[in-house]
Amino acid sequence: MESTTTESCSAEEEDSSDSEVACLMRVGKKSEWLRLFGNTEVTVGRGVNVTYQLLSASCPLMISRLHCTFKKRKDDGQWTVTDKKSLNGVWVNGNRIPADEAHLLRLGDSIQLGVPVMGSKVEFDYVLVQQPLKDIKLHLAKTHKEGATAAAITESSKRKMTMEEDEPSTSKPKLYRRSSSDKSLAKACPPPLKKCQLQQSRSQPEETASGRHFRLLTMYSQNILLLREQVDDTQRRVASLEGEDQQGDPLVRERVQELQSQLGTLRGKMHQMETLKKSFSERRWPEVRKTQQEEQMRQQLNDALQEQKKVIVEHALSRQAFEKILSAKNKELEATKEEKERARAQKDEVVTQMTEVLENELQCIICSELFIEAVTLNCAHSFCSYCITQWRKKKEECPICRQAITSQSRCLALDNFIERMMENLSLDVKEKRQSVINERKGERCVCDARLDRKALEC
Template sequence: MGEPGSLVMGGRAGGWVWCLRRVGMNAERLLLEDGNEVTIGRGFGVTYQLISKLCPLMISRKHCVLKQNTDGQWTIMDNKSLNGVWLNRVRLEPLKVYSLQKGDHIQLGMPLENKENAEYEYEVIEEDQERNPYLAPKSDQMMEKNKDLRTKRKFMDELEGPGAEGPSDLKSIISKVSCEPGQPVKSHGKGEVASQPSEHLDPKLTSEPSEKTTGAHVYSGPAKAVELHKKQKASYPLASQNILELFKGLEKEQEEDLKQQLAQALQEHQDLVEELNHSKKNFEAAIQAKNRELEQIKEEKEKVQAQKEEISSHLNDVLENELQCIICSEYFIETVTLNCAHSFCSYCINEWMKRKIECPICRKDIKFKTPSLVLDSCISKMVDNLGSEVKDHRMALIGERKEYHRIAKRHS
């Protein structure tokens, strides 16, 4: 044994085996035989065949697979079933292997609308096979029952076929159905009659003589055979009518279930489409709101840019009209203010005074010059906002005039 509670190969002495006990039905078990792969579904060829009474298509043809891994531990896999497999109330991913532990809860399919639990729910247990022989029959043990169902359906189709068959034809059909799975009955004389095992036909088909007879060879006289034949012939119409009603009722019930499932699927599809359309409208409204917001931001940026350009242009006009030297036509460099309150570049007024000692603007005599540091600082800050080209040109002029000042000072 592996870890405590794990489903591993090699049971304890005394016939202990792992099995699936159906919840609510204590007498039903699905045996998990060591070394064998166990398949569960409604189709043929599976280990355990489950035919749902409430919803025939709830269980897929090959719903799930249980097998042991390399360590001998039992595992379960959802074989891409339509209605899913749940392990401990959690739905399994298709084609993915999950380990099983003792006490695990397995659910096959989903609960119907008016049901709290699914039809097939199991608990993983370990039991003594000798003490609890209530194990569910495997598919090979159910083959005879399935064969009977197919035979009954074939019999119904023949009864519903075109043309009315006489009593002799009806007799041959029922004899064919009853004799295929059972043993023939021998009798003497012209009244040979085939026995009809009750497990292969509807109980209403079995007449009093057939209940008294067995699967062994029965020998009777002509009179008894004729009497038995008359009784069976009288019961044929009633039996065939009962079989037809039974199968028609079953087909109608299955058809109603399928219609209900289809209507539910269509309603879910419509709800999903409506939800998607609603989400699409919400997304479109959000995108339109964002676009309007972006347009508004763009307009505001354009307005700010226009205002900035207007301010820059106005500033440039102020510099050109108010802060420009009339001698060199450049912005003031090392500004000096004369006694007449007119301002000039220090270099320009010094060069002017070599020829005339009077103001170039008002022609008053120049008595003193006063440096104006405030104007120089204001001009420098304003030039910084006019672009790199204007700033570089001013720096070049300042360098040239400083060089002229050094040369003049050296010669003096």
């Protein structure tokens, strides 16, 4: 950063060294402090017609041509700052102040011009202080009088000429000069682009390649804009000087020639900068294209993953729905099964009761089995046909009431009832009854055969 003054303040210069003066103390530096003059308006910017010229080494367009002004109020002696519609603004105590509105300052306030670049701190950071001149004199930015230069220019051209001029040289740094007739006001210009790049690359060794490329491309663009502004300013000054009487003023004619030479130099630099930017962009294009393809593939992969997650979620929801349906069906099945079990239990209970009734009421007293071919005697008692036949071989009386047996008859209704009831009984009961029936049929056949032999013998 370079700072110069273009206004003279004779009243302030005559102040004693013991008097206290207001100044903007540069944070982190013991130099380049900006003294504020109470009898005039202090202007700050990167232009040439300002009290203090601030040039950023990292970002040439950080400070506007007329960035802000500082002025002391006559009524109460308080300092105010006004943002002159700057691009990056004026920040007081961390808050950006509105443009074209005087903002009251107090001692100790933080004043920042511009914004941080790529995570770094603000380059132009000041604190308003008021200290004796003798204590801060060594820290103040250099001030210059333009009395002699202004007088010489007024006598020759009747106007003040201020501009920035670059002179090509291989051994000396480029100079910003107030005029060609005053060599004592020259000062070194900002370092060339390659040195800035080298310093920044050394200060940030951990910076990524993409970040460095973006920073270099931004720097190329900003320098091209700055050179174009300088070319436009130089063209306007050349046009204004060419309209004057060059025959009567050799100083003006010499100045026009110098400006034309400077204009050619600026155009050459701008062309060189545009060529560098173009070649850099061409070299970067394959990498940019590759990066775009990788980003596109990454995006497609993310989309596929999101779609897969969506499908998984949908399947999980469907599975939960199916599980709910299955659980409901299982509950219904369990309820149906329980109902069937209860119905079966009730049926078994009914069958058991019927079996007990059959065994108690329809059981032959002789064989203790259900009636097989039931017959009823004259006394109304019933027995199995086989059982009563075998009984009558011994006695001709009822086994129950002991009455004489005079008649017996088959009871088909009782047989049919027993057979129908047997259909609902268990398989064991049916098999047992069938085995008894088969056994009695066999014995009956044997008896019949014996009777036939006796009849033949007779």
